[in-house]
Amino acid sequence: QVQLVESGGGVVQPGRSLRLSCAASGFTFSAYAMHWVRQAPGKRLEWVTIISDDESNKYYADSVKGRFTISRDNSNNALYLQMNSLRAEDTGVYYCARAQSGGSSFIIQHWGQGTLVTVSS
Amino acid sequence: DIVMTQSPDSLAVSLGERATINCKSSQSVLSSSNNKNFLGWYQQKPRQPPKLLIYWASTRESGVPDRFSGSGSGTDFTLTISSLQIEDVAVYYCQQYYSAPITFGQGTRLEIK
Numbered sequence: 001q002v003q004l005v006e007s008g009g010g011v012v013q014p015g016r017s018l019r020l021s022c023a024a025s026g027f028t029f030s031a032y033a034m035h036w037v038r039q040a041p042g043k044r045l046e047w048v049t050i051i052s053d054d055e056s057n058k059y060y061a062d063s064v065k066g067r068f069t070i071s072r073d074n075s076n077n078a079l080y081l082q083m084n085s086l087r088a089e090d091t092g093v094y095y096c097a098r099a100q101s102g103g104s105s106f107i108i109q110h111w112g113q114g115t116l117v118t119v120s121s
Numbered sequence: 122d123i124v125m126t127q128s129p130d131s132l133a134v135s136l137g138e139r140a141t142i143n144c145k146s147s148q149s150v151l152s153s154s155n156n157k158n159f160l161g162w163y164q165q166k167p168r169q170p171p172k173l174l175i176y177w178a179s180t181r182e183s184g185v186p187d188r189f190s191g192s193g194s195g196t197d198f199t200l201t202i203s204s205l206q207i208e209d210v211a212v213y214y215c216q217q218y219y220s221a222p223i224t225f226g227q228g229t230r231l232e233i234k
Binding site: 045047100103104108110113114 | 171173221
């Protein structure tokens, strides 16, 4: 079955960096677009970024553009999110998620359990 | 960005009764190229990640009970649970994927009356 396991979250000071990882299994990782979606405590879901199956296309939410970078390693079934210049408003649970095949890559079909990022001094 | 607004914010329904959640988008999410509504519904139970229930506004995801149904077109959509079960207690989110960035509604908290 599809498994997505995030890691790398923690407490970080404003202005610092953090790198999240997502280990994927149970499906052909290289065939699917992948997303990061976050959720601040008690708030709605916020889409962060998407990367195409071959890494040729990447899109970002305006709130993270220029600060966050998504990447993937198809040989190791891994997804990454490099987060720089972190702000307090970046605090939340970050979910790694897999797109649906066919149809639209923006239909988010499977989600990991999430990793908590707390930006605080 | 397309703004998604759900109503109500919270809802209490008796077991076995119908629950209805509404979602309105700030602009149409109906594509003229394929006549599909780029609208999904997700269920999030406490301390769990979201789960896809419905996509293309009315297509049920594999494994989702048939008491869940989606309807609507253009800017107005509805998620209906025909007979509420205790395991349906959750927060429900609508999502548009018509244009980037993907955006979600604020969520509707569904409880048992």
